[in-house]
Amino acid sequence: MPEPTPGPTPGPDRPRRRQARGERRVAQLLDAAARVFCATGYTAASTNSIAREAGVSPGTLYQFFPNKEAIAVELGDQLLTRWQDTYGRALMPDHLGLPLDRLMDAVIDPLIQFNRENPAFAVLMHGSDVPGQVTREHDALHSSMLARVEDILGDYLPDTPKAETARIAHMLFTVFKAGLALILAAEPDERDAYTTELKRVLLRYIQPLVEDCGPPCRADAPRSAG
Amino acid sequence: MPEPTPGPTPGPDRPRRRQARGERRVAQLLDAAARVFCATGYTAASTNSIAREAGVSPGTLYQFFPNKEAIAVELGDQLLTRWQDTYGRALMPDHLGLPLDRLMDAVIDPLIQFNRENPAFAVLMHGSDVPGQVTREHDALHSSMLARVEDILGDYLPDTPKAETARIAHMLFTVFKAGLALILAAEPDERDAYTTELKRVLLRYIQPLVEDCGPPCRADAPRSAG
Amino acid sequence: MPEPTPGPTPGPDRPRRRQARGERRVAQLLDAAARVFCATGYTAASTNSIAREAGVSPGTLYQFFPNKEAIAVELGDQLLTRWQDTYGRALMPDHLGLPLDRLMDAVIDPLIQFNRENPAFAVLMHGSDVPGQVTREHDALHSSMLARVEDILGDYLPDTPKAETARIAHMLFTVFKAGLALILAAEPDERDAYTTELKRVLLRYIQPLVEDCGPPCRADAPRSAG
Amino acid sequence: MPEPTPGPTPGPDRPRRRQARGERRVAQLLDAAARVFCATGYTAASTNSIAREAGVSPGTLYQFFPNKEAIAVELGDQLLTRWQDTYGRALMPDHLGLPLDRLMDAVIDPLIQFNRENPAFAVLMHGSDVPGQVTREHDALHSSMLARVEDILGDYLPDTPKAETARIAHMLFTVFKAGLALILAAEPDERDAYTTELKRVLLRYIQPLVEDCGPPCRADAPRSAG
DNA sequence: GATGAATGAGGATTCATTCAT
DNA sequence: TATGAATGAATCCTCATTCAT
Numbered sequence: 041m042p043e044p045t046p047g048p049t050p051g052p053d054r055p056r057r058r059q060a061r062g063e064r065r066v067a068q069l070l071d072a073a074a075r076v077f078c079a080t081g082y083t084a085a086s087t088n089s090i091a092r093e094a095g096v097s098p099g100t101l102y103q104f105f106p107n108k109e110a111i112a113v114e115l116g117d118q119l120l121t122r123w124q125d126t127y128g129r130a131l132m133p134d135h136l137g138l139p140l141d142r143l144m145d146a147v148i149d150p151l152i153q154f155n156r157e158n159p160a161f162a163v164l165m166h167g168s169d170v171p172g173q174v175t176r177e178h179d180a181l182h183s184s185m186l187a188r189v190e191d192i193l194g195d196y197l198p199d200t201p202k203a204e205t206a207r208i209a210h211m212l213f214t215v216f217k218a219g220l221a222l223i224l225a226a227e228p229d230e231r232d233a234y235t236t237e238l239k240r241v242l243l244r245y246i247q248p249l250v251e252d253c254g255p256p257c258r259a260d261a262p263r264s265a266g
Numbered sequence: 267m268p269e270p271t272p273g274p275t276p277g278p279d280r281p282r283r284r285q286a287r288g289e290r291r292v293a294q295l296l297d298a299a300a301r302v303f304c305a306t307g308y309t310a311a312s313t314n315s316i317a318r319e320a321g322v323s324p325g326t327l328y329q330f331f332p333n334k335e336a337i338a339v340e341l342g343d344q345l346l347t348r349w350q351d352t353y354g355r356a357l358m359p360d361h362l363g364l365p366l367d368r369l370m371d372a373v374i375d376p377l378i379q380f381n382r383e384n385p386a387f388a389v390l391m392h393g394s395d396v397p398g399q400v401t402r403e404h405d406a407l408h409s410s411m412l413a414r415v416e417d418i419l420g421d422y423l424p425d426t427p428k429a430e431t432a433r434i435a436h437m438l439f440t441v442f443k444a445g446l447a448l449i450l451a452a453e454p455d456e457r458d459a460y461t462t463e464l465k466r467v468l469l470r471y472i473q474p475l476v477e478d479c480g481p482p483c484r485a486d487a488p489r490s491a492g
Numbered sequence: 493m494p495e496p497t498p499g500p501t502p503g504p505d506r507p508r509r510r511q512a513r514g515e516r517r518v519a520q521l522l523d524a525a526a527r528v529f530c531a532t533g534y535t536a537a538s539t540n541s542i543a544r545e546a547g548v549s550p551g552t553l554y555q556f557f558p559n560k561e562a563i564a565v566e567l568g569d570q571l572l573t574r575w576q577d578t579y580g581r582a583l584m585p586d587h588l589g590l591p592l593d594r595l596m597d598a599v600i601d602p603l604i605q606f607n608r609e610n611p612a613f614a615v616l617m618h619g620s621d622v623p624g625q626v627t628r629e630h631d632a633l634h635s636s637m638l639a640r641v642e643d644i645l646g647d648y649l650p651d652t653p654k655a656e657t658a659r660i661a662h663m664l665f666t667v668f669k670a671g672l673a674l675i676l677a678a679e680p681d682e683r684d685a686y687t688t689e690l691k692r693v694l695l696r697y698i699q700p701l702v703e704d705c706g707p708p709c710r711a712d713a714p715r716s717a718g
Numbered sequence: 719m720p721e722p723t724p725g726p727t728p729g730p731d732r733p734r735r736r737q738a739r740g741e742r743r744v745a746q747l748l749d750a751a752a753r754v755f756c757a758t759g760y761t762a763a764s765t766n767s768i769a770r771e772a773g774v775s776p777g778t779l780y781q782f783f784p785n786k787e788a789i790a791v792e793l794g795d796q797l798l799t800r801w802q803d804t805y806g807r808a809l810m811p812d813h814l815g816l817p818l819d820r821l822m823d824a825v826i827d828p829l830i831q832f833n834r835e836n837p838a839f840a841v842l843m844h845g846s847d848v849p850g851q852v853t854r855e856h857d858a859l860h861s862s863m864l865a866r867v868e869d870i871l872g873d874y875l876p877d878t879p880k881a882e883t884a885r886i887a888h889m890l891f892t893v894f895k896a897g898l899a900l901i902l903a904a905e906p907d908e909r910d911a912y913t914t915e916l917k918r919v920l921l922r923y924i925q926p927l928v929e930d931c932g933p934p935c936r937a938d939a940p941r942s943a944g
Numbered sequence: 945g946a947t948g949a950a951t952g953a954g955g956a957t958t959c960a961t962t963c964a965t
Numbered sequence: 966t967a968t969g970a971a972t973g974a975a976t977c978c979t980c981a982t983t984c985a986t
Binding site: 737738739764765766776777780784785786 | 954955956957958959964965
């Protein structure tokens with residue numbers, strides 16, 4: 041009797057059991073989905089095209105995913121896990137003491153590297169083209185990353201109110217996502233320059249905030265109520 | 267006076283003189299399109315839904331626009347014109363000498379105001395959800411705005427190489443678009459705070475650049491090859 | 493008070509009156525229709541495209557023709573008249589005594605010439621692409637021409653039963669139409685050869701028939717019940 | 719035995735193995751298409767009407783055919799094959815030595831018989847109603863039949879230049895198609911008479927040509943450059 | 945007369961999803 | 966499991982025709 045639900049999040053609403061072959065199929069399908077999402081965007085991607093790209097029939101796809109959204113969600117999960125396994129987990133503990141500019145390199149460079157290798161990550165983080173509309177497809181990825189930013193930022197700004205940290209983190213993450221898209225879309229020989237520029241934007245934004253909280257610093261824009 | 271237009275086949279770009287009713291319909295349709303684009307995004311918006319929203323039949327829509335793309339293009343043109351007529355034209359000449367923080371207010375506040383009143387503007391500027399893919403729909407709006415940023419920036423950084431100015435402008439505009447989306451999506455009582463934050467990001471990014479070119483200043487990150 | 497209905501066939505179901513301007517419009521429209529029919533075929537031709545080609549609005553077209561079919565019918569009438577005025581009427585009386593091969597030249601050459609100048613003639617004669625379906629659009633042209641063939645043939649075969657003459661005429665006309673299409677579609681430098689060939693087909697077909705009825709002749713296929 | 723087809727994206731022309739049901743559907747759809755093409759002609763036939771006639775949904779049709787053209791092409795292929803299997807293949811080898819009139823019977827009678835049983839054949843051979851426009855839909859059928867005519871004719875006219883044989887074959891085939899349409903459209907009690915007549919046309923046309931190449935014969939129209 | 949606006953059913957085609965095998 | 970078949974509503978777009986101006 042094989043283990044019924046070995047995968048992650050075996051919640052009550054996911055009765056689909058995966059065994060060896062199944063896991064391979066899922067990987068196949070998620071790979072295909074990543075490719076299709078990158079090529080055509082989430083909205084325009086069709087389940088049939090994903091199945092075709094994966095070399096399986098539509099029916100097979102639906103044996104593993106209840107609908108298109110679930111594919112995006114699971115792809116997001118997988119990419120997040122892959123990110124954490126590859127760079128993320130290794131990243132954090134050590135770097136918390138770094139000076140800001142070093143931190144920036146330590147955070148941004150792997151992120152960009154990872155996104156170059158997994159362009160679907162950016163697609164899913166970005167969400168659909170409806171601004172301000174949070175969809176379940178992208179939410180997990182998005183909020184998980186955002187939470188990480190908040191965590192790190194919280195460590196650097198221990199005395200700042202939660203709400204404000206959240207806002208700053210949101211802004212940081214938003215700017216990063218936009219810059220990332222710019223970098224990924226740039227001509228290859230421009231990418232490094234854009235990367236440098238993105239780091240500058242982010243660094244200059246948070247540097248004063250962090251200095252505010254430490255030794256005497258020149259507050260170029262005194263913080264008050266937002 | 268018989269036959270005002272006697273010549274046959276007067277070329278494909280015949281002025282196609284529209285009657286008053288037609289002008290009204292076009293406005294109606296563009297309004298409807300703006301609403302639908304905001305509600306569902308450009309990709310998911312269907313011509314039929316736009317026609318329905320406008321209260322006309324699909325055929326009527328196609329009497330004025332050859333396809334969905336044309337609607338977006340014309341809506342973009344209209345919004346751009348409206349922007350220039352409302353704020354844009356008034357904006358520029360005066361403010362070129364302003365200190366940066368005042369410039370920021372002078373530029374960002376009207377833009378956000380305008381986007382609040384015309385949320386389709388942001389949708390069209392943002393483009394589709396396929397990253398790095400330029401579509402004719404959004405290009406006019408996008409490049410027009412970008413060009414303005416480049417212009418203004420060029421005035422403030424006269425000694426910087428063109429390529430670098432372009433890059434900085436691109437980054438500025440990208441960050442602005444992202445921040446704008448954040449502001450528009452934010453809870454109403456958070457919007458001002460996010461606006462302040464966005465200005466901070468932008469200001470801190472360009473302040474050192476501008477100071478570099480003027481009086482002695484503390485260059486926190488000396489510029490070299492990008 | 494201008495003459496109300498000067499045109500031909502002022503039947504009771506055609507109350508549309510035409511005056512000077514109107515006649516010009518009709519000519520314009522029929523010219524345009526001829527061009528469009530030739531370019532796309534009758535079925536695919538749209539009234540809107542005809543109006544566009546004529547440089548008028550759809551409404552104007554419908555002021556002169558109740559529907560698409562009527563355009564084809566009237567175009568057929570016009571072409572038939574033009575044919576008769578140009579070649580047809582002049583043709584007949586003189587040639588009735590000609591030997592067959594001369595008759596053939598006298599009939600076929602002008603017909604081909606006329607069709608080269610008025611390619612819509614062939615389109616309308618040919619009818620739609622539904623074989624064996626007679627449509628009002630093409631019927632007038634078709635049966636008028638066919639009747640002429642029958643007439644001429646009747647003169648050459650006075651002793652042959654009506655039904656047989658009709659059949660032979662039908663076959664002759666059918667072959668002619670097909671050969672005509674072949675000639676019109678042929679490469680320019682092939683047209684004369686195809687024309688010669690078509691005449692050969694027709695001539696060899698009727699020569700024995702005619703000889704049967706006259707002087708002694710070798711009946712290569714004795715006629716009996718059809 | 720797990721996963722019989724492990725390779726992903728096995729090329730666009732993957733055999734696309736069809737299940738029994740699918741084969742039946744294809745046959746059903748081609749049958750329906752044949753009926754609709756005969757009833758309304760190719761141009762006016764709609765994929766929806768074909769699907770309706772076949773008793774399936776539009777989506778089902780598109781699972782087997784990418785578009786209307788493909789239906790016509792496949793139907794043409796099928797009819798051609800059916801023709802060759804039924805009459806064509808049996809026909810040829812034996813009859814090459816036959817006297818012309820017997821050959822005519824041997825060729826024309828089965829053709830007419832087959833077309834009576836498969837009237838779509840004629841529709842597809844005939845092509846659209848745009849004269850001189852070759853469409854992929856009809857080309858296969860048309861050129862295949864034409865090639866056969868050329869072959870046979872070449873055997874009877876071995877000394878005639880290729881270009882001339884081609885022209886004669888083209889004319890023969892054209893006349894046959896036209897006569898066939900006439901026969902199919904004729905009243906049932908007229909059909910045999912029309913068939914006889916068609917054979918007469920064709921026979922009289924080629925008889926002199928063939929005799930030219932053999933024993934002394936009366937050349938009623940000496941051949942020279944076309 | 946002339947125009948352009950308006951219609952709405954119908955065209956081809958796609959797609960997320962379910963089902964029989 | 967895996968497959969391909971099946972669905973039918975929805976997609977974009979066209980067209981013959983009518984109507985208000």
